[in-house]
Amino acid sequence: MKVVLGKRGVKRLLDRHLWVWRGDVAAMPQKAGIYPVYGERGLLAWALVNPASLISVRVFHFGHSEDPLAQLWRNLENAWELRRRYYSAHPEGGVRLVHAEGDLLPGLVVDSYARHLVLQAHAAAWEPLLPELARRLQDLSGAKSVIARHDSPLRLKEGLPRYVRVLSGEAAETAVLREGEVRYRVALLTGQKTGAFLDQRDNRLLLAKYAHGKNYQRALDVFAYQGLFALQLASRLQEVEVVDSSAEALRAAADNAALNNVENVSFNQANAFELLRQREREGEKYDVIVLDPPALAARKSDRERAAAAYKEINLRALKLLKRGGLLASASCSHHLPEEDFYRILAAAAADSHRLLRVLERRGQGWDHPTLLTVPETRYLKFALLEVVE
Numbered sequence: 001m002k003v004v005l006g007k008r009g010v011k012r013l014l015d016r017h018l019w020v021w022r023g024d025v026a027a028m029p030q031k032a033g034i035y036p037v038y039g040e041r042g043l044l045a046w047a048l049v050n051p052a053s054l055i056s057v058r059v060f061h062f063g064h065s066e067d068p069l070a071q072l073w074r075n076l077e078n079a080w081e082l083r084r085r086y087y088s089a090h091p092e093g094g095v096r097l098v099h100a101e102g103d104l105l106p107g108l109v110v111d112s113y114a115r116h117l118v119l120q121a122h123a124a125a126w127e128p129l130l131p132e133l134a135r136r137l138q139d140l141s142g143a144k145s146v147i148a149r150h151d152s153p154l155r156l157k158e159g160l161p162r163y164v165r166v167l168s169g170e171a172a173e174t175a176v177l178r179e180g181e182v183r184y185r186v187a188l189l190t191g192q193k194t195g196a197f198l199d200q201r202d203n204r205l206l207l208a209k210y211a212h213g214k215n216y217q218r219a220l221d222v223f224a225y226q227g228l229f230a231l232q233l234a235s236r237l238q239e240v241e242v243v244d245s246s247a248e249a250l251r252a253a254a255d256n257a258a259l260n261n262v263e264n265v266s267f268n269q270a271n272a273f274e275l276l277r278q279r280e281r282e283g284e285k286y287d288v289i290v291l292d293p294p295a296l297a298a299r300k301s302d303r304e305r306a307a308a309a310y311k312e313i314n315l316r317a318l319k320l321l322k323r324g325g326l327l328a329s330a331s332c333s334h335h336l337p338e339e340d341f342y343r344i345l346a347a348a349a350a351d352s353h354r355l356l357r358v359l360e361r362r363g364q365g366w367d368h369p370t371l372l373t374v375p376e377t378r379y380l381k382f383a384l385l386e387v388v389e
């Protein structure tokens with residue numbers, strides 16, 4: 001049984017992308033699984049295949065393989081090898097052990113929270129492999145537990161059932177982590193994503209460094225979730241306000257503030273768009289503003305509307321910042337290329353009559369590796385900007 005690609009599908013793989021859309025496949029087996037992929041001239045690759053998914057072919061190995069399943073497990077060992085040192089050195093840390101296509105393990109993410117692993121498999125071919133995957137992850141890392149957080153709606157697109165299940169070990173409901181000087185609790189079974197946004201870990205630590213030793217007083221952490229940017233700032237500034245629309249996120253943020261014994265953080269359940277406008281009307285001023293919205297362009301067709309929304313929040317934030325202040329602005333939309341994000345920031349700067357110095361132009365942390373020819377693997381944009389005037 002094999003997959004045969006049409007012309008466009010062959011071109012995709014020759015260009016070293018890993019995905020082939022269903023419409024670019026000429027023939028494929030009717031059952032999800034691991035299959036060889038052929039073009040007119042012969043074998044091209046091995047892939048996780050699902051005829052029910054829009055992305056029907058997800059390559060994990062180019063060329064011939066005697067034992068494709070062994071190759072998939074080798075990819076897992078390579079992913080572990082990249083993180084092994086960090087994992088050993090940070091027993092209370094958070095680190096992404098598997099970053100899907102970036103690790104040639106398509107559709108699979110595995111995050112480690114103080115040695116509790118939380119995984120999400122969004123490609124159907126992983127489903128029968130989950131018990132062995134959990135065993136291998138524990139053997140490699142010596143983790144305390146492996147949990148499948150399969151409650152995302154993305155699973156439905158693959159025709160997969162939704163559930164949350166402990167795959168192995170002694171799972172806990174929460175784990176307490178350390179990030180620099182900050183401690184925080186992760187809800188392993190119910191938190192957003194797999195529990196935390198590890199992709200911003202290094203950017204949070206970086207912002208703390210920039211805020212160190214400055215005479216900054218007031219900060220606003222907008223779209224804050226469990227308040228991790230705010231907590232990095234709390235020991236360095238006089239007051240920090242956490243803003244999120246989710247009551248659950250704010251409860252987690254308050255819990256984390258208590259865990260760190262900080263009393264200069266306030267919590268505000270609000271729609272960020274309205275709050276920023278209101279603060280501008282009231283003439284409020286801040287030294288540091290963080291904007292870390294959810295993916296505003298979830299689909300390609302959302303791009304224009306999302307661009308307007310990104311511009312709106314950045315424009316408002318720039319009007320609220322004092323001279324010399326910092327704007328940490330992020331976008332995690334796959335469908336918004338980095339150049340477009342910076343073009344939007346520049347337009348917001350022009351409209352608010354501010355001159356901005358780019359202190360840092362970053363993306364997701366090193367443990368979320370990207371593939372040069374698969375732009376979707378580089379989704380996070382993070383700009384740290386100083387208001388010159």
Ligand SMILES: C[S@@+](CC[C@H](N)C(=O)[O-])C[C@H]1O[C@@H](n2cnc3c(N)ncnc32)[C@H](O)[C@@H]1O
Nearest residue numbers: 197200223224225244245246271272292293294
């Ligand atoms: C990418 S997460 C933030 C992650 C966080 N900065 C961190 O480092 O852990 C986006 C957050 O925005 C919140 N959110 C979504 N829409 C919102 C809105 N209109 N106003 C305020 N918060 C919103 C979500 O509840 C979520 O917690």
